[in-house]
Amino acid sequence: xxxxxxxxxxxxxxxxxxxxxxxxxxxxxxxxxxxxxxxxxxxxxxxxxxxxxxxxxxxxxxxxxxxxxxxxxxxxxxxxxxxxxxxxxxxxxxxxxxxxxxxxxxxxxxxxxxxxxxxxxxxxxxxxxxxxxxxxxxxxxxxxxxxxxxxxxxxxxxxxxxxxxxxxxxxxxxxxxxxxxxxxxxxxxxxxxxxxxxxxxxxxxxxxxxxxxxxxxxxxxxxxxxxxxxxxxxxxxxxxxxxxxxxxxxxxxxxxxxxxxxxxxxxxxxx
Numbered sequence: 001x002x003x004x005x006x007x008x009x010x011x012x013x014x015x016x017x018x019x020x021x022x023x024x025x026x027x028x029x030x031x032x033x034x035x036x037x038x039x040x041x042x043x044x045x046x047x048x049x050x051x052x053x054x055x056x057x058x059x060x061x062x063x064x065x066x067x068x069x070x071x072x073x074x075x076x077x078x079x080x081x082x083x084x085x086x087x088x089x090x091x092x093x094x095x096x097x098x099x100x101x102x103x104x105x106x107x108x109x110x111x112x113x114x115x116x117x118x119x120x121x122x123x124x125x126x127x128x129x130x131x132x133x134x135x136x137x138x139x140x141x142x143x144x145x146x147x148x149x150x151x152x153x154x155x156x157x158x159x160x161x162x163x164x165x166x167x168x169x170x171x172x173x174x175x176x177x178x179x180x181x182x183x184x185x186x187x188x189x190x191x192x193x194x195x196x197x198x199x200x201x202x203x204x205x206x207x208x209x210x211x212x213x214x215x216x217x218x219x220x221x222x223x224x225x226x227x228x229x230x231x232x233x234x235x236x237x238x239x240x241x242x243x244x245x246x247x248x249x250x251x252x253x254x255x256x257x258x259x260x261x262x263x264x265x266x267x268x269x270x271x
Contacts, residue, residue, distance in 0.1 A: 001026055001027050001028065001065045001066065001263065001264050002028050002030045002062075002063075002064045002065055003027055003028065003029055003030065003064055003065065003066050003067070003068060003260065003263075004029070004030055004031040004032070004033055004053070004059055004062055004064040004066075004067045004068070005029060005031070005032045005033065005067075005068050005070060006033045006034075006059065006067050006068065006069045006070065006071050006075055006079060007032075007033075007034065007041070007069065007070035007071030007072070007075065008032055008034045008038065008040035008041030008042075008043070008044045008045075009040065009070060009071075009244075009245070010242050010244045010245050010248065010253055011068075011070035011093065011248075011252075011253045011256050012032055012041075012044055012068075012070050013044060014253050014254070014256070014257065015029060015068065015070075015256055015257060015260065016029055016032075016044065016048045016050070018257050020048060023257075024257060024260050024261055024264065025261070025264060025265070026264035026265070027260050027261075027263070027264045029048070029050055030050060030051060030062065030064055031045070031050055031051040031052065031053050031059075031062055031064070032044050032045040032048075032050055032051075032052055032053070033052075033053040033054065033055070033058065033059050033067075034052075034053075034054065034071075035054075035071075035075075036054045036055060041053075041054075056078060056079045056082050056083070059079065059083065059088075060082065060083065060086045060088065063088070064088060065088070065089060065263075066088065066089040066090065066091060066117070066260075066263060067079075067083055067088055067089070067090050067091070068090075068091045068093070068256055068259070068260065069090060069091065069092050069093055069094060070093050070094075070256060071094065072094055072188070072189075073094050073096055073097035073188045074097075075094065076092055076094050076097035076098070076103075077097055077100070077103060080092065080097075080103070080107050080118075081103070081106050081107050081110050083116070084107055084110035084111045084114055084116045084118060085110045085113070085114055086114070086116075087114040087115065087116050088116055089116045089117035089118070089119065089263070090116070090117075090118060090119065091119045091120075091121060091256065091259045091260070091263070092118065092119070092120050093121065093123065093192065093252070093255070093256060094188075094192055095120045095123065095192045095193075095195040095196045095199065096184045096185065096187075096188055096191065096192045096194075096195040098120070098195060098199060099180070099181055099184045099185060099195050099198075099204055104199075117263075119259060119263070120196055120199065120200075121196075121255045121256065121258065121259040122193075122196060122255060123192060123193045123196055123249075123251075123252040123255045124193050124220065124222065124237065124239050124248075124249035124251045124252035124255065125144070125193045125196065125197060125222055125224060125235075125237060126224075126235055126237060127224050127226070127233065127235045128196065128197070128200045128201075129270050130226070130233055131197070131200055131201045131226055132200055132201070133230070134226060134228050134229075134230045134231075134233075135201055135202065135228075137228060137229040137230040138228050138229040138230075139201060139202050139226060139227070139228035139229075140227050140228050140229075141208075141225070141226065141227045141228070142197065142198075142201045142202050142206065142207045142208070142224075142225070142226045142227075143207065143208035143209070143210070143224070143225050143226075144180075144193065144194050144197050144207070144208070144209055144210075144222060144223065144224050144225075145209075145210040145211075145212060145221075145222065145223040146187075146190065146191050146193065146194060146209070146210070146211050146212070146220075146222055147172070147211075147212035147213075147214050147217060147220075147221045147222075147223070148190065148212075148213065148214070148217060148220045148221070148241075148246070148247075149213070149214065149215065149217045149218065149220075149241075149246065150166035150167065150169050150213045150214075150215055151166070151246045152190060152213075152220065152241065152246045152247050153166055153175065153187075153190065153213045154166055156186075156187060156189075156190070158175075158176075158186040158187065159175055159213075162175070164213065166213060169213060169214075169215040170215060171215070172212050172213065172214040172215075172216070173212065173213050173214075174210060174211070174212055175187075175211040175212065175213055176209065176210070176211040177208075177209070177210045177211070178208070178209065179204065179205050179206070179207070179208065179209065180194045180195065180197070180198040180204045180205075180207040180208070180209040181198075181204035181205050183209040183211060184198075184204070184209070186211075187211060189245075189247040189248065190211075190247050190248075191209065191211060192252075193222060193252070194207070194209045197224065201226070219238035219239055219240060219241070220238075220239040220240075220241050220249045221236065221237070221238050221239070222235075222236070222237045222239065222249075223235070223236050223237075224236075224237075237251070239251045239252070
């Protein structure tokens with residue numbers, strides 16, 4: 001299966017490294033696509049000896065079986081629907097972009113028309129299989145707390161607008177608490193997992209999100225709680241931050257590889 005990467009950052013590099021070692025059976029990474037003028041994607045493509053592409057038209061012309069989006073909310077908004085309409089499956093890692101109901105409806109409709117797969121992996125969280133199953137019985141409450149060291153929240157416009165002195169925190173500070181729909185767009189690189197949980201569960205409006213900067217933390221710590229007719233469950237994940245990007249959990253990066261292995265395999269375990 002020929003696959004193209006959209007984005008030239010940490011996740012793209014990790015996927016290419018594993019593919020080069022033959023650790024993604026049945027998958028060939030054919031190209032890396034990036035923004036016009038960006039140096040990262042062409043440099044990565046040269047390093048791994050794959051084709052470099054610029055723009056959505058070049059991606060579609062390549063005709064890969066699938067594209068792994070590991071770029072940004074803006075990339076999802078620009079490329080997702082055209083790729084699906086062209087019959088190209090898309091693995092979306094910047095899932096927060098799908099908080100936009102109109103974009104998500106258009107993407108789902110395009111996938112249904114073309115037969116391409118719109119695949120949103122679990123990223124840096126677990127429990128989606130239990131959540132989806134519980135939703136069939138009926139879920140009353142679902143919440144996620146995303147707590148990370150202060151460095152993970154630097155460079156975010158919303159945090160800066162609140163005047164939070166991240167370098168001088170001595171205790172946890174809640175940066176946001178409310179519906180996932182309101183919180184996800186405020187943290188485009190940090191809380192895509194909340195969108196995954198909401199879209200796989202009871203929706204963006206009913207799923208509660210709490211965002212915390214905690215100077216005592218070393219790991220990116222996600223706490224999920226679900227309650228409904230089938231029972232209750234709680235999950236706490238303590239994720240090592242990506243070495244190159246503290247905003248992203250290392251587990252979320254490896255989720256891209258797990259997604260590609262699932263796409264290339266006729267066998268599946270779990271929901």
